[in-house]
Amino acid sequence: MQKIAPDVKLGKGVKIYDFVNLYGCEIGDNSKIGTFVEVQKGARIGMNCKISSHTFICEGVDIGNDVFVGHNVTFINDLYPRATNSAGHLQSESDWKCIPTKVGDGASIGSSATILCGITIGKNAIVGAGSVVTKNVPANTIVAGNPAGILRKIDEQKKSLQQPKGAIR
Numbered sequence: 001m002q003k004i005a006p007d008v009k010l011g012k013g014v015k016i017y018d019f020v021n022l023y024g025c026e027i028g029d030n031s032k033i034g035t036f037v038e039v040q041k042g043a044r045i046g047m048n049c050k051i052s053s054h055t056f057i058c059e060g061v062d063i064g065n066d067v068f069v070g071h072n073v074t075f076i077n078d079l080y081p082r083a084t085n086s087a088g089h090l091q092s093e094s095d096w097k098c099i100p101t102k103v104g105d106g107a108s109i110g111s112s113a114t115i116l117c118g119i120t121i122g123k124n125a126i127v128g129a130g131s132v133v134t135k136n137v138p139a140n141t142i143v144a145g146n147p148a149g150i151l152r153k154i155d156e157q158k159k160s161l162q163q164p165k166g167a168i169r
Contacts (some may be wrong), residue, residue: 011047017059025057028065042098059116060100067103068109070129075101077117104139124154 004010010141011029016022020033024041027033031045031096034053039045043057046065051057053071060077063069064152078099103109107121121127121137128144128151130142137143140154
């Protein structure tokens with residue numbers, strides 16, 4: 001069972017699995033949306049993305065092309081969420097401001113990561129599983145931890161994986 005609102009913009013070849021809730025969002029060509037995913041109004045997912053199961057993409061999130069989002073990733077769009085306003089009534093949209101988040105092309109976000117609002121995850125960056133991202137992540141950088149910290153640049157990792165001449169394989 002899928003719940004896809006009529007205002008959702010789906011590109012060509014999008015694959016959507018069961019128990020998905022999409023409304024007011026945009027999903028680019030050839031992207032895959034896993035089971036138990038919610039994508040809220042005003043969120044955008046680019047082309048050739050894979051959004052794994054149990055992920056929550058809230059209003060204000062802009063995901064570039066060729067992005068991988070692991071299982072159970074949560075995006076946040078409010079730094080100071082409250083149930084009620086100063087008058088004691090349940091908050092409405094007029095009581096808070098959505099703070100946008102940007103994920104650059106080619107980035108990968110590991111399972112169970114939490115991405116706070118107002119940040120940018122740079123092009124080709126990698127966020128380790130279980131990380132809590134509280135600051136911008138530079139392009140081509142690997143971050144992990146709580147709070148997420150820089151482990152290394154991706155170019156450095158590639159160099160460290162190269163075998164020296166004559167090495168035993």
